[in-house]
Amino acid sequence: MVSRSAEKARETTMRLDPGAAGSLDRARRRRADRARQVADVLRHEVLAGAFPGGHLPREPQLCRDFDVSRNTVREALALLAAEGLVERCPGIGTTVLTEKYAHGLHRLMGLGETMHAQGQITNEVRTAALVRPPAPVAQRLAVPGDEPGVYLERLRRLDGVPLSLDLTYLPRDIGEPLLAADLAGQDIFVLIERLARQPLGTADVSFEAVNADPHSAALLDSPAGAALLMVERLTRLADGRPVDLEWIRFRGDRLTMHGQLQRGSPLPRVIAG
Amino acid sequence: MVSRSAEKARETTMRLDPGAAGSLDRARRRRADRARQVADVLRHEVLAGAFPGGHLPREPQLCRDFDVSRNTVREALALLAAEGLVERCPGIGTTVLTEKYAHGLHRLMGLGETMHAQGQITNEVRTAALVRPPAPVAQRLAVPGDEPGVYLERLRRLDGVPLSLDLTYLPRDIGEPLLAADLAGQDIFVLIERLARQPLGTADVSFEAVNADPHSAALLDSPAGAALLMVERLTRLADGRPVDLEWIRFRGDRLTMHGQLQRGSPLPRVIAG
Numbered sequence: 001m002v003s004r005s006a007e008k009a010r011e012t013t014m015r016l017d018p019g020a021a022g023s024l025d026r027a028r029r030r031r032a033d034r035a036r037q038v039a040d041v042l043r044h045e046v047l048a049g050a051f052p053g054g055h056l057p058r059e060p061q062l063c064r065d066f067d068v069s070r071n072t073v074r075e076a077l078a079l080l081a082a083e084g085l086v087e088r089c090p091g092i093g094t095t096v097l098t099e100k101y102a103h104g105l106h107r108l109m110g111l112g113e114t115m116h117a118q119g120q121i122t123n124e125v126r127t128a129a130l131v132r133p134p135a136p137v138a139q140r141l142a143v144p145g146d147e148p149g150v151y152l153e154r155l156r157r158l159d160g161v162p163l164s165l166d167l168t169y170l171p172r173d174i175g176e177p178l179l180a181a182d183l184a185g186q187d188i189f190v191l192i193e194r195l196a197r198q199p200l201g202t203a204d205v206s207f208e209a210v211n212a213d214p215h216s217a218a219l220l221d222s223p224a225g226a227a228l229l230m231v232e233r234l235t236r237l238a239d240g241r242p243v244d245l246e247w248i249r250f251r252g253d254r255l256t257m258h259g260q261l262q263r264g265s266p267l268p269r270v271i272a273g
Numbered sequence: 274m275v276s277r278s279a280e281k282a283r284e285t286t287m288r289l290d291p292g293a294a295g296s297l298d299r300a301r302r303r304r305a306d307r308a309r310q311v312a313d314v315l316r317h318e319v320l321a322g323a324f325p326g327g328h329l330p331r332e333p334q335l336c337r338d339f340d341v342s343r344n345t346v347r348e349a350l351a352l353l354a355a356e357g358l359v360e361r362c363p364g365i366g367t368t369v370l371t372e373k374y375a376h377g378l379h380r381l382m383g384l385g386e387t388m389h390a391q392g393q394i395t396n397e398v399r400t401a402a403l404v405r406p407p408a409p410v411a412q413r414l415a416v417p418g419d420e421p422g423v424y425l426e427r428l429r430r431l432d433g434v435p436l437s438l439d440l441t442y443l444p445r446d447i448g449e450p451l452l453a454a455d456l457a458g459q460d461i462f463v464l465i466e467r468l469a470r471q472p473l474g475t476a477d478v479s480f481e482a483v484n485a486d487p488h489s490a491a492l493l494d495s496p497a498g499a500a501l502l503m504v505e506r507l508t509r510l511a512d513g514r515p516v517d518l519e520w521i522r523f524r525g526d527r528l529t530m531h532g533q534l535q536r537g538s539p540l541p542r543v544i545a546g
Contacts, residue, residue, distance in 0.1 A: 032488035033400070033426065037440060040520040041407050044505060050409070066407050079486050102479075105378075108534040127306070134314050134339050136323070153306065167310060200536040206375075209482035209502040209525030213352050215305035227500040227525070229482040232317060238536075247313040252482030252500070261381040263462075263473040263511075 110187025150175025378532030383460025423448025
């Protein structure tokens with residue numbers, strides 16, 4: 001599972017070392033290391049809105065700020081441009097391009113609830129139907145394997161631009177009334193709480209980074225292979241009953257998850273940041 | 274920022290719709306949708322270790338389990354193979370390939386602490402030096418801008434295979450003694466607590482999915498463009514002083530983050546899952 005480019009990089013390193021070409025190669029590696037350092041600091045500033053008007057400082061200024069060469073600054077800006085965070089225009093400089101939004105991890109919330117300050121979430125309902133859920137899904141939702149459940153597939157947009165593709169399974173008694181609800185304009189969480197007449201309780205979540213397959217990429221208006229933040233979430237009502245099993249593919253260039261972790265407490269918690 | 278493949282997929286959809294070719298195209302889209310559903314359920318089972326001996330059921334069995342066609346099953350397995358989770362061998366079937374590990378979000382922990390049951394974490398220290406931290410780093414660590422700090426760069430392996438690339442800034446009084454410590458074999462968290470004679474308190478974390486730049490990919494033995502789970506973390510001592518600012522690039526195919534979220538509590542928390 002070692003890529004050809006990784007192998008090639010190692011070979012090049014070994015072949016050229018030592019000697020004049022080796023020094024050049026080491027210099028290039030050092031520059032790549034320095035560029036990564038600069039890019040990581042700038043990434044935080046870009047996402048934190050630290051640059052007034054969305055204009056990054058000019059290259060000479062960045063060279064002074066980070067005490068690095070012009071080539072290193074250019075390489076760092078190229079890394080951020082490749083992530084879609086900034087745009088570089090000759091003669092104009094570097095401007096913030098991203099519309100990347102923060103999703104709080106501190107509380108279990110629907111996307112519409114979380115993003116209401118940033119813009120409007122709309123949901124394109126691609127599928128909404130009664131299905132026989134696969135056995136592992138039925139098991140996790142604690143419903144009999146032969147009982148139909150509800151399957152929803154929604155492409156979610158923030159101000160018209162795709163943000164995530166959500167695949168959702170619900171037990172029949174919770175899901176079926178949702179089929180007649182405003183799935184295009186409302187978070188499922190809000191609808192479930194209204195229907196179940198009780199709040200949601202806890203959710204087990206997992207986060208992964210995956211490369212988008214071509215079909216998911218096309219739906220999300222992303223390049224094939226784009227990094228996606230993949231969230232799997234099993235949500236329970238306050239009484240503990242599991243009612244919502246979801247797989248969410250977030251566009252990596254449009255969302256960052258924030259939270260706070262605690263080291264020592266016996267009931268460790270994530271507190272609002 | 275719309276990829277050519279995304280545009281092409283849309284064009285194809287519009288051009289062929291309606292008619293016989295349109296039906297074929299719709300069938301293909303339906304199959305891609307179904308394959309994604311199957312893949313998501315199987316991904317969970319693979320990561321949860323649900324298949325004894327690492328052998329997935331044969332294709333005919335999966336067709337029955339998920340009530341889908343053979344082509345859909347094959348497409349689903351191809352998605353998981355592309356993520357590096359499974360391997361498909363003609364005549365043998367599909368076997369679990371992944372060594373993907375769970376990192377708990379429920380508690381602030383170092384990698385060595387978290388993974389001790391899974392294997393041994395070793396750290397290749399690429400850089401360990403006194404540097405002038407960039408101004409935004411000094412500010413977040415609450416140290417004067419002209420004061421040197423310590424910069425560490427570590428390539429972290431689990432049982433010899435790269436897991437993450439960590440860039441770490443520390444204030445001088447905490448960081449300098451670390452330069453003489455066992456950075457190759459110990460978590461920084463453990464070393465800091467020993468040196469500071471107090472436990473760590475909280476950390477602000479953010480999670481993103483990014484595509485690996487070629488140089489980072491080569492270091493991590495990953496293909497260029499591989500999805501990375503990028504973690505930024507500012508960690509404080511129990512007394513509130515920030516002491517550790519880190520950027521961690523985890524290989525997306527080797528790590529998944531797990532936690533539990535709560536909906537309603539005034540001090541919402543993540544509880545051990």
